[in-house]
Amino acid sequence: MTAKFLFVSARGIKLFLNYFKNSLMSVIALSALFLILHTAFSIGGGISRFTDSVARFDTVRIYPAEKADLQTLAKSAGDVSGVEAVTVYSGKETKEYIKQNAPAIDGIEPLPDDIFPSFLEILAAKDHQNAQSLESMSKQFREMNGVESVSYGQEWAKRLSDGKRAINAILFAAAIIFSAAGILIVYQTVSVTMNKYTEEIQVYSIVGGTEVFITMPFIVFALCIGASCVLLSLSCYKILYMTLLLSIENAAGLTLSLSWSYCLIFTVAAPTVTIISGFISANSFLRSCRWQ
C-alpha cells in the first residue's frame, strides 16, 4: 500500500515538475483568479463589518397620540423587557433641543411650545441593541394605549440588510464562476499534459496497467496545481494586504483581512475542486483513446 502510494505520488510530482512550464501557466492563471476572489471576499466582508459597526440600533422613539399622558406612557414603556432607560421630551424640551442643535434655524423662539412634538426616547439594554430586538420592542410599544407611532430607523435597517444580502449574493456568484473557471483550467491542463504522455499511457495500457494506475499520477498532478494555487494566491493576497489594503484599512476604518474560516474553507475546497476536475479530465481522456 505505501509502495503504491509512494510510486503514484512520485510520478505525479514528477509530472508536475517535468511539465512545470505547462502547469506554471495554469497555476498563475488560477492564482490570479483566486486572488481576485480573495480581494472580493475581503472587501465584501470589510464593508459588511463596517456597516454593522456604523449602524447602531440602540434607541426607539415613541410619538404619543394627542392628549396622551406622557408620564403614564413612560412608565408602561419602562416595563417592556429590554428597555434600559426612558427619557421624556415634552414639546418645550424638543424646542430647546432644536434650538441647541440647529442654531442656524431662525424664528423658533416666538413659536408656542405645543406645536413641537413631544416624544419618549427609549434606550435599549446592551444585549438588545440590534435591529431585530428593536423591532420586537417597537411592536409592543405600538400596541400600548396613546401611542401614535414608533420609530427606530426601520428604513435604514431594511436597506442595510438588503445591501448585505446583495453583497453576499455577489460573492457567492463570484465563488461559483471562479470555481467553474478553475475547473475548466485544470481540466484543460490535465488533458494537454496527458496528451503529451500519450505514448507512455499507451504502453502502460498495453502491459496491463489499470485505469486507476494510469490516471492517478495525473490526479496527483492536478492536486499539485491546486495546492500551489492555494499557496500562491494566499501569499499574493498577504502581500497585497501588506502593501495596499492595510493603508486603505487605516484610512477608511475598514477591516479587510480574510477571516480564518474563509482561508480554511478555501484551502480545503480549492484542491478538492482541482482533484475532481483532474479525475474527470483524466478519465475522459482515457475513454477517448483507442490504441492501434
Added chain:
Amino acid sequence: MINFERVGVIFPGNCHALRDVSLNVARGEFVYVLGRSGAGKSTLLRLIYADFMPTCGVVRIAGNDITFLPRCRIPYLRRQIGIIFQDYKLLNEKNVFDNVRMALDIYFFRKSMARERIWPLLKQLGLFELRDVEVKRLSGGEKQRVAIARALVNDPQIILADEPTGNLDSANAAAIMELLLRAQVKGAAVLMVTHDLNMPEKFPARAVHLDAGRLENA
C-alpha cells in the same frame, strides 16, 4: 487458450474488417496470420487484447468471453498477454532497462526486484550491455528485442506479434523469430502476423490466411 466463434467486426462506414472468423489456438502453439494489407490481421489481434468488442460472435481468451468482461478486468487480461508491434511502441527517451521495467511498474516493483527479473532476460536477448542506453540510439533489430523483452518479462501465456519483423532485415528478422519460437517452446501461445510469405517457409508452423476479413486455413 484463444477461441473465436463466428466472429464478425464491422467498423463505422460499414467496413467489414472480419467476417465469420472461427479460430482455435492452444497453449504452446505457434500460428502465423497471413494476408494482404487491410485484410483484418491487426483487427484480429486487437480483439484478443480486448481493445474493442466483436460486432457479433464470441471471443474467449483463457476462458473469458471478452464481450462480458467488465471494463476494469481488461488490464488483468492484458497482463497475461505480451504484445509486440511493428513500430515497437517503446519510449525513445528512456533507456532499455526502464522501457522493460514499465511492464513491472504496474505491480509497483522496486528497482532491485525489477532488476532480478529483467537482467537475466536482457542477457538472454543479448541486450545486457545496452541496458543503460537510450532506446532512440538503438538499431531496429535491437529495438524490437527490447520490445520482446518487455512483452516477455511477465511470462505471458499468450504472445501477439503484429508484423514484428516488418521493419527489419532478414538477419534481424531471423533473430526475432528464434526468440518467439523459444517463447512458444516454453508454453506460450504465439500469434504472429506477417505478410512475408517466406517466413513460414523458413520457420514452418501452422498458418492461417485472412482475405478481406475471411479466414482460411492454409
